[in-house]
Amino acid sequence: MNFFTEQDQARRNSKILIALFAVAVCSLIAITNLVVAITFWLMDGQLQDSSHVTELLHSAGKPSFAHYFSWQNFGKISLMVSSAIAIVIAYKWLQLAAGGKRVAESLGGVRIHPNTDNVNEKRVLNVVEEMALASGMPVPAVYLLRGEKGINAFAAGNTPADAVIGVTQGAIEQFDSEQLQGVVAHEFSHILNGDMRLNLRMIALLSGIVFIGNIGELIMRAGGRHGGYHTTKRSGDARVFMLGLAFVIIGWLGVFFGGLIKAAISRQREFLADASAVQFTRNPQGIANALKIIGGYQAGSRVFSAKASEISHMFIAEALGSWASFDTHPEIEKRIRKIEPGWNGAMISRRMRVEASAQAGAALHGKEQRKGQAAMAAVAGAAFVAAQQTQAIHSAVADAEHSIESIPYGLKKLAHEPLGASALVYSLLLDADKATAEQQITYIEQCQVKGLVMLCLQIKEDVAGLDVSLRLPLIELSLPALKMLSAEQYKQFKKTLLLIIRADKKFEIFEWCLFQLVRHYLAPEFETIRASKPQYKKAKQVAKPYAIVLSALVRYGHDDEGEQHRGFTKGANTAGLYTLTLLPEQDCSMDDFVKAVNQLANCFPLLKPKLLKGFADCVSHDGVVSPIEQEVLTAIAAVMDCPQPRLLMS
Structure with missing residues (x-):
């Protein structure tokens, strides 16, 4: 795929x-x-x-x-x-x-707070975080449709930046972590392959x-x-x-036409999303068992919200029941057989709520089971996806789990609260120079947010001692909590962030990466954003900006001139730009780099993977991907609206 x-x-x-x-x-x-x-x-x-x-x-x-x-x-x-x-x-x-939050709220959805203590809610948040970090996209907000006992889920939004995941009460009560992972992977497919905007x-x-x-x-x-x-x-x-x-x-004819159009467009996308769930998790049992539970569940997948008919095509399973004019989803039996050709036809019967302790045990069992099923999963997934990419994404999921576990508990807990998340972002930017750091603290004091300065000072040493490879996961984990700021708080947060970055009168690459990630994924929540429009279909049309970005990228990762030339040549050849040459340092300044990345964001979807693959080959040609190279690649992918699984070589 x-x-x-x-x-x-x-x-x-x-x-x-x-x-x-x-x-x-x-x-x-x-x-x-x-x-x-x-x-x-x-x-x-x-x-x-x-x-x-x-x-x-x-x-x-x-x-x-x-x-x-x-x-x-x-x-x-x-x-x-x-x-x-x-x-x-x-x-x-x-x-x-x-964006997606409007759709979720119209259905009566309530955002699950990142610092929730509810076991079921925490479990679904953990799964969403792991899948987001593995796929290289921001952690989306999760909305719960309380009172909806039917098992269902959806993804909504215009871009990955404003995407949300919605789940019903029945889904978080009846699914264990393995099944939730399959369902969330299914919804992430809709986010990544452009279904949401459609x-x-x-x-x-x-x-x-x-x-x-x-x-x-x-x-x-x-x-x-x-x-x-x-x-x-x-x-x-x-x-x-x-x-x-x-x-x-x-009007009835209009409803008829509407149902016909929804069925024509959406049914084929569900098979694709099921295949993607196998690709992401490398575990066909997750999504297959989730569908079996929906098929055998007493309440089914019915959603009773008055707005359900309007967005019925966005759910993972049929939300309107048997009375709908057109089924917007393929039959569950057909979807299961696509994943498990040898399925015996038996659904998984569920009539009562699964206890949290049982779910926890099932989650642990599922994690061990997945390790033993890798070979079988590869065979099942081969019908849908290329094995090499499947392996890469599966490894990315495991790497994401490891990264989250490696972040100190105190910092991880702060990342799930708006005040703590703000303090973490500010602390990551505090300069080693004492005078500059004092000026930055002064800017934070001007926010007049009670306890913010004290919190920044308390975690300053812990953040400074954090492994460089954990900075990016920590930033990404903080985004959902930052989205819970009010519009006025966000305005002050963004202003302070820029003041802190400019305090040393230098614009460094990590500062650009952090600001791009925060701005790109928070702005749609609070500002009116103009989406980039595709302008360039061929690589030669963006040869100049591509050369600038590639030249800057090799210098961030290599000091040796020979390695720089080899990395540049590798990246240029992958993009099909064989005549490009490494630019002098003065021709790829930070300002030039920023403008070039913004220009690359206007490429057509089919050109973007070729360019991003060139960047990835450039930094990984020597078998080593440093944390700063990974941060730059992630920020470039964010600006280009192309979430990419992180590179795993180190």
Whole structure:
């Protein structure tokens, strides 16, 4: 599996979605014009009694049908219908611009605090953290749909930076850590392969189609009654009522078209996401058993929120039950057999809540079991993914678990609280020079946040003594807690962060990495961000900025000039830019480097992996990847909106 190929496929699916939507709108406009003409033709005149219909239809003076179906009327009706749809879509799109949190909150989801003491909630947070660090993307916020006993989950957002994971109460109660890992890996696939943005577009577009039916209901009420709300007296003009009924029927057609479009786009993506779950975890039993539990669970995967129908295509399993017009997901049995071809057809029956102690035991058992199943998992995953990439990501998951365990408990606990996370980020930037550090502490004092300065001073030595390889995982673990800042607190946090960075009047590479990671993944939560637009399809179009970044990268990792040239050549050849030469140091300053990375962010999805692979080959050509090289690669990938599994050589 190549995630960038799938991102490109998602872009093509976006075009298919727009084409299907255009067909649906044109069909609705045509049908609306036809229905309006027929309605006014049949119901011409003030009808008080049904016996008048026959007389009306046979009256010699009745205008012909063509009188009601004119191009002038067609233009007016088409303009009204298309304008109404466009306004509704624009309004819904503005709502969804806030990212995944808006979707989760509309379903009644409540963000799980990073410092929660609930065993089930803590378990799902731990799984999400491990998968995020392994895949090289930020740790997303996790939302819990309390009261939803059905087993389900979803991922929502416009980009990895504003993505969230949502889980139902039933999911965290019925799944153990191994099954949660499979489900979370499934949702991470939707994040990485571009499904989330496609799904949000689908919500916005389909809301415009369905809105016509809502208009019809209002027209019916207006035509069916007049006077007070509770009066039962009929209106004198039955045409209004009939016209409203026609619009309701058209609205039903809109729902039909919407279900058809959702089914056409989303069903194929579920098989892909299941395969990705195997790739991420290298354990087919995790996602397979999760699906078996959903199939054998008394409450199933039903979600009862009023907004569930709107985002039914985003869940891991069918959320609407058997009454839905179109199934947005393949049958669970087919999905399980794709993962386990030899499955005997037996579901896992679950009727009551699994106790925390049993879950903990299952988690430990699952961890040991995964080690013994590596060979079997590789065979099962071979149908979906390339073995080399599977092994790399599986190793990245293990490396992420090790990194989290290696962070001192006190610092890890602080990373899960907004105040502690702020202190950790500030402390990572405190200068070794005493005078500069004092100036930085002064800037922190100006925040006027009670206890912040004292906390920074208390952890200063622990942070300074932290292994360099743990700085990046610590920053990434802090992001969910920092997202819980208020808008005003974030504004002050960002201002102070910049003052601390500029205190020594130098802009170092670690400072750039830290700031890019924090800004890129926090800004969508608090600011209006313009997404980068693809401009470059071929590597030669970005040869200059690529040479600048590659030249800077080899100098961060190597002091020996020969190694610099070998690393540069390796990276340039991987990108297909065979004529590039290593630039002089003065031509790849920090400012040049920053501008070049921002330019590379505007490449098309299929070009980005080639460029990132070149950077990775550059730093790993000697078999050694230093922590600073890993930090730079992660920051570059973040700016380019391309989360990448970390390199594991050391």
